[in-house]
Structures are given as structure tokens and as C-alpha cells.
Amino acid sequence: MKKRLFTPGPTPVPESVMLKMAEPMIHHRHPEFTELFTRVNNNLRYLFQTSGDVLTLTSSGTGSMDAVVCNLHQPGETAVFVNGGKFGERWGEILRAYGMHAVEVSVEWGSSVSADQIADALKGNPAVKAVYLTQSETSTGAATDVKTIAREVHKNCEAAVVVDGITAVGAMELRMDEWGIDAVVTGSQKGLMIPPGLAFLALSERAWRMTEKSTLPKYYFDLIKAKKAVRDNDTPWTPAVSLVIGVDKALEMIRSEGIENVWKRHDRLARSIRSSAQALGLSVLAKCPSNALTAITIPDSLDAKAFNRTLKNKYGITVAGGQGHFKGKIIRISHLGYYDEFDMTAIVSALELTLKDCGYKFEPGVGVRAAISAFSV
């Protein structure tokens, strides 16, 4: 049976990238790597829409979140974070692990924080050094308007704006410099279309100044060391060489499509999945949905386990289930990275067949028709 992966990380890796990574190993302190890594660093700046350095860390995305916290702060400082899902909640866990005073802005999971809610939190806590946001909350499929929030934060105080862009970068519009974002992190197995194992991180001038004063202990994630190295297109520690080779190829694909076109494609595919869900009488969890993934609520009348089992075992489709209190309540479908229109018709067709197998009532073909209609909007 042909298998298809629709999880919001790892996402499918283009065949040409997989084969490139399967070429004989090279050494990272030799010219063949330096040449490639120079190109990677230039293309990462384009991806992040920043003129500053983008650092490549060998870690999962969570490693880069950890790195931001332990490099920006001194113990006991105050920071605001938004708990609107598992990954927003993670910012709070990391802040507390480093002895920070973490002020939680709580929103119902599936909803998105507003600029007003952040402003309120800042009013009550004048010592806030940074605001931690999640542009695309992978656990709920909700998007946060980080552009507006960054503008409002900077109007009113000196706090840095930190964005978890793990499922946003390469999927949704994000202009780090223009929007005044002070830190952006992402992972390799998302919009960047390669396997997990690398994380990427960029800081603004303001954030770099904070790193100079930071007294939290760190070694592997010392970003000042990483910045010095990247100026020579090098890394302080042995990088995950094969993944760097992969990201070079993936970044070339993004550059050649054009970042605005990549964002537009994600918007088109996301809208097609949301239209299909609606046409099938299913509801999308997020009120302000991300273009990286769509979380769809499984109707109470259906057995969620049987649904997922059928989708996977009968039709070869792997999607993600719900996390935390959403376990067994939602499925999360990825349209993040290496997907096109016909991947969307494939997943919607498989959803229709699975719904039919599970005894759900709907007009066959209505989901796929809605998906196709959305492509041309």
C-alpha cells in the first residue's frame, strides 16, 4: 500500500532532497562544506526575511526554544507567555525551568491571543523583558497575529518579542525585520521539508544586546559562540552535516518558488482543506486558523480510534491525533512544506472514504469538490 504522511512535522521530504542527503559524507571543517553552508546561511536570511544572522543548531525545535530563553535572560526576570496550546505552554515550562517569573496569558485552546490581552498583561507587569508568542500553534492549528502584537508591544514598552515559528516559517507570512520581531525559531522537519534534527534561530539587535547581559548558564546552546562561528560560515560544534546538505537543497527549492509564492500556496492548500471540512459538515477547531495545519473536530457520533485506524491501515494515510485534552477529539492534517493541490485531493478523498466506512452521512464527493473549488480562488 502506498503510504502518505500528513503530520505537521515530520513532513514529507522531497525525493531529490533525500537522495542528496544519501551522498557520501563530507567533513564540516573542509571547503566543500563551507561553500554549501555559506549558501544555506544566505538563504536562511531570505527565509526569515532578516538581514541578520540565522543560526543553525543541531537539536529539535524545542532545543532552539531553550536556547532563546537561556541566552536572553538573567535568573528571576519576568516574561509573558501565552498558553493557548501545548507549544505556548512549553514557553512557560522553559521560562520556569530557568528560574524566570513567567506571567501566563491564558486563552482557550483553539483560540488566539489578541494584542489587547498582551497589552493588559504588560500593563500589570512593567518589568517584563520579553513576550513569548507562538505564530502557528501546532497542537490546535490556531494562528497568532504576531505582526500586530509586535507593533503594539514595541509602542508601549522595551520588551523583546519572541516568536515560536516552528510550524509557521515557510508556511505563513513572517517578516522578521519589518515586523520588529526580536527572536524567531524554527525546526527543520516543518516548512523546510527535511527530516528533524536541525533548528534555526535569529535574533534582532535588541535581542543580541540582551544576550550580552545574560547570566543564565549554557554551553552547547551558547548563541554568542554560534554567532562568532556563523560569521565564518562555521558552527561551534559538529553540525548534523547530512541535514545541512538537505536544507541547502530545500532552501534552493523555496528560493526558486519565491517565498511569497510559498506563503500563497500554503494559504491556498489550507483554504481548500477548511472548505472541504465545512462541506463535509465537520468543524475546524481554530477560530483563526494557521495555514500550516488544520485541526478538525471528530464528530461525537464517530469512534475516533476506529476512524484513525481506518485512515492509516486501510488507506495508508498518517495524520496526527490530538494532544492533551484533545486526545481522541481531533485530527490534525498537515499542509506544511512539500504539498501541492493533488496531495489535498488525496487526503480529502481518503477522509471521505473513511467517513463512509465509519457510517457518517454525507454526499459523496462534496469534500473533494470543495477542495478543488478553493484552488482557483
Place this chain on the structure above:
Amino acid sequence: MKKRLFTPGPTPVPESVMLKMAEPMIHHRHPEFTELFTRVNNNLRYLFQTSGDVLTLTSSGTGSMDAVVCNLHQPGETAVFVNGGKFGERWGEILRAYGMHAVEVSVEWGSSVSADQIADALKGNPAVKAVYLTQSETSTGAATDVKTIAREVHKNCEAAVVVDGITAVGAMELRMDEWGIDAVVTGSQKGLMIPPGLAFLALSERAWRMTEKSTLPKYYFDLIKAKKAVRDNDTPWTPAVSLVIGVDKALEMIRSEGIENVWKRHDRLARSIRSSAQALGLSVLAKCPSNALTAITIPDSLDAKAFNRTLKNKYGITVAGGQGHFKGKIIRISHLGYYDEFDMTAIVSALELTLKDCGYKFEPGVGVRAAISAFSV
């Protein structure tokens, strides 16, 4: 030109492993990964010769060194480390980054620390919580007798014995449980024959007890979280999936050869390179040499840069140069991981041709003859 990699990490990746890693991506929270990771975890215990858990971290080897320090200690505790090369020195840097009192045992780079030197350091510092060693010092090619040192340390005090096994694991005899080693770390791009990006770490019961009292801040490298996850053959964060697939295949190769045979093969190849060097009138830097790599001093009469350039550009061979004050003075040749006898005759032949090109006087063939003779000993 056919290219050959002889660096002590990254090391060559077997073709079958590269192709396995190029297969379509799978998701790490699904049964296909769990099945594979269960096998990996069993085989890692065999590799480390421990009945305890071996944790898989997505990081370079340095990440696992950082993880050991920030999980075992409380700020201000005392630990002994050995500065006999760049990687021993690194233990000291990490200890100090975490606010530890780091007692340095200094040995000339290229020499190995003795059990007596460690005993002296412990006598002068009764509060020592751990002794940090490097079994195979990659910067000099020197080996440390961690078996004897661990026995002597445990006879006299309660300190934990921590071993950087980054270029030792899978190359040199290491029996974690039997020898009473409290922590072992290694990286993926060494004896494990896969690309860089994963690190592996095991702790003894004593070391796990230390983690429970540790108050140093950590999140990504929280080993208690990793231990809980590995009990379910899971990881707390998204692992480098393709590399885990690769290490599964590589561990199967090691298991099928048998770990004792793997150690014997490394011993045989290392002896052949050392014999060749001697026959060619070159000197091996390390007094007690590692079986993972051989550092050979470049004679003063030769231009080191021209030597390396010829080896690389004319013969397609990549070796490692010297680090720190050995820059331009030595070359480091790897026989670590996926190498056999005929790889040794290839590198020695290339060395002979390069020496000849550089005007060095020797009897042609004498190096290769010595290599071949050593195989049958």
C-alpha cells in the same frame, strides 16, 4: 576523482545505511517508529555494555557532554577533569560554564593521564563529586585507561566516573557496568557510522541518584524527562528520525559482527597504521594510542599545507589536521567505524605517494608492506 574520508568524525556512512535513511519519512509517535526505536534501545545497551537505559539525544556529542554536567550537579560543586587535549579541556569549559569548581589535571597533549595522577587530585580535593575523563582524545589520538582509573577512584571515594566515549564507543573495549563507569556519552558520526546529529548517553544508578538532587537549570537536556520517555521507547522531543533509522541499521551491523570483533578489527587497523608510520620513519604522536584514530607528526622538513593539499586534491583523501597548537604539525587519520584492511592499504598508499611528491625520502612500498604484515598478527 574517487573521494575517501578519513576524518575521526564524520566517518564514512555505509551505503546500505545511507539508502535506508533516504526512505520516505515516518512519524515518531507512530508504531512504525516505536518498533524500530525499541530495537535501537536494546542494541545501544549492548553497545555500551550496560543493562541500564541508553538515552538518544538530538544534538552533537558536545550536547551530551553539556547534558551530563547540568544533570549531575549542583552549582559550586567540585569536579576533576583532565586537560590532555581539546576534548578533555572541553569538560573543564562546560564545568565552569555551569558554575562548578573544576580541578584541572594537566597532562602534556599526546600523553595520557595515569590512575596515580587522578588519585593525587582526589586526595587534595575530598569534596570531588565526579571525575571527567576522555577515553579516546580525538585531538591527539591518545587513549586513557578508564577501566583502571574507575576502579581506583571507586576504591577511594564516592565520586562518579564520567567518560567521554565519543570516539571510543564502538572502537575500543568499554564495558560500562563491569568497569563501574557512571556516565558514558558518544556521538553518532563516529564508531556508529552514521551522519552527525545524534548523541547517546547512559548513566549508572549512582549517577541517576545525582540527577535527582541536581539543581542546575535545564529543559531540552533534562535527562529525567528523557529517561521517562525511553521506558516507553519514546523521546521527550522530536528526535532526528532519519538518523535514528540509520543508527538502527548501523547497530544491526555491529551486533552481527559482534562487539568484541568490532573492537578487535579497530585494534588490527590501528596497529597497521602505526606500523606503517613507523616503517616510513614517521612518528605517532600519542604515547598510549587510541584505536579510533592515529595522529602522525609531519616531519619538519615537509610543508604541512602542501602535504595536505596534495593528499586532498591529487589523491582525493580527506584527513583531519591538528587543532590548537598542533595546527600544521600533525595529521589525524581515522580508522573509526566503517573501515576495513583495504581502506588502510588505500590511505597508506596515498600517504606514500604524497610523501614522494613532497620530496620525502623512503623506500617505496615499505609503509604498505608494514600495514599488510600487521593484519595477520
